[in-house]
Amino acid sequence: MVSRRKVLFAAGTIAAAPALGASALPETPSAVRFEHGVASGDPLPDAVILWTRISGLERGAEIAWQVSKDDSFSNVIAEGKVFTDAGRDYTVKVDVRGLTPDTEYHYRFLAGPIISPIGRTRTLPLQTDKVVLAVVSCSLHPNGYFNAYRAIADLDRVDAVVHLGDYIYEYGAGLTDYGMGNGRMLMRIPEPAHEIVSLADYRMRHAQYKRDADLQAAHARAPWICVFDDHEICNNPWRDGAENHQPDEGDWGMRKAAALKAYSEWMPIRDPAPGKLREAIYRSFRFGKLAELVMLESRLLARTKQLDYAEDLSYLDGKPDKAAFRTKLNAENRELLGAEQRQWLENTLTATVRDGVTWQVLGNQIVMARVNGPDIVKRLGADTVNTLRAVSPEGVRKQLDTFAALFDSADPLPFNLDAWDGYPAERERLYTMFKTTGARTVVVSGDSHCAWANQLRDGVGQPVAVELGVTAISSPTRWLDSWLPDLQLAATLADQNDEVLAADDAYNGFVRLTLTPEEMTGEWMSVSTITSRRFTCFPLRKFSAKADEMMLKVGI
Helix, strand or coil: CCCHHHHHHHCCCCCCCCCCCCECCCCCHHHCECCCCEEEEEEECCEEEEEEECECCCCCEEEEEEEECCCCCCCEEEEEEEEECHHHCCEEEEEECCCCCCCEEEEEEEECCEECCCEEEECCCCCCCCEEEEEECCCCHHHCCCHHHHHHHCCCCCCEEEECCCCCCCCCCCCCCCCHHHHHHHCCCCCCCCCCCCHHHHHHHHHHHHCCHHHHHHHHHCCEEECCCCCCCCCCEECCEECCCCHHHCCHHHHHHHHHHHHHHHCCCCCCCCCCCCCCCCEEEEECCCEEEEECCCCCCCCCCCCCHHHHCCEECCEECHHHHHHHHCCCCCCCCCHHHHHHHHHHHHHHHHCCCCEEEEEECCCCCCCECCCHHHHHCHHHHHHHHHHCCHHHHHHHHHHHHHCCCCCCCECCCCCHHHCHHHHHHHHHHHHHHCCCEEEEECCCCCEEEEEEECCCCCEEEEEEECCCCCCCCCCCCCCCHHHCHHHHHHHHCCCEEEEECCCEEEEEEEECCCEEEEEEEEECCCCCCCCCEEEEEEEEEECCCCCCEECC
């Protein structure tokens, strides 16, 4: 058993004596409350991050924490106090050390007589023959209820929740703002009501999300391993800017710093090591000799600006100059990870393969497979497309013409230039790394609001990895249906792309990933609705790959 004194000492850098000006709790402790729940994250064999937030404080104070083997807290094995104040938005984060591997713990916080909800967490194993992960992405609060989070909270087993980004969204509550059609109907109105830009804005948006009971339940169920994508800052960023950051919204660097500070405060992740940027969120977690989970960062550290068909595609004789565009697209200097992260990743994969770890799982923000855009003429027929053009408004006609010109199957271009398809040279560098290290790579990907099952292949067509893409927790899925319902986009992309074995954009949900020494199994766990709190959760389809073959097979 770990002594309380030992754990207090080990956690001393976090739970240190309060800074000058610290005080006891207010005289009216009834004003103090834990309205944002509790969370844990970044588990190690002997450690885990515990998180909460205190409401009702007006000055800095010490908050107590406890870890127990049971939910009655009759066997408290670690405890301490940690200081919080307005400088960290009254959030509390403790890095508890000296724990036992592969052990479930309960934890809570105490503000005087006020006790937080109780959370469950688990340390990583030194050896195991099974790992179950819930992989999630894209939770747009106004667009629907977080039923998928509730379904995760109700799972019989989940060793960790892997969040691939878009935990919050930056948009406001305007009539045409993203998700506000459902938001007005469900009375899920963003706070603040404008697009978030300042530190106070980002903190308020995180606070609104964490007041959601379904999200709180999922956080309290198991440790989370998270990485941001784009909307935690704003849509489609790159190294030096973002599509959704405009000059009248202030300095990009200041906005990014504010977003990352709020993310660090409000998420159960370890703070960066001294001298490391908050952007450098890449890190790895080892589940014994069964799996190494490697979380990548592909948004802020090194990403070259996305190409855009409207801006970067030239025309010859009225037709798109695809050869010239591909020259830009395939440029060797187009990066996502950057040299430092690539070297870290190669070292990590080399070490995990050398140590005999069976699976290398890449927590990846964006879809990695080659996915060319849909050939709408092939799918719908020329007569149907011509009829649609004749009866459609100008905006839809332009979309139809763009699709027909860019994605005809004789010479198609990539569908999503914000994904790995926008960075082919970087993807080949990554695939070379998979091959040279001998990694058995399972890629899990977010961002796209679509479920994917992909067999990844290098530039000469050799299989290098398998990929499971996760649909959204509550963000819109069938976004093309409003103007082209017969296209059935996901099915069309699966039919017309060799790497895509299956795709589905009909449901919200998550991926349940189960790993054993022999096999990887992935299930598209789908919720029946996000607009009613009465829902069912079911496995829509199932996929598997044998460790000795690494070829993805489609089940139900």
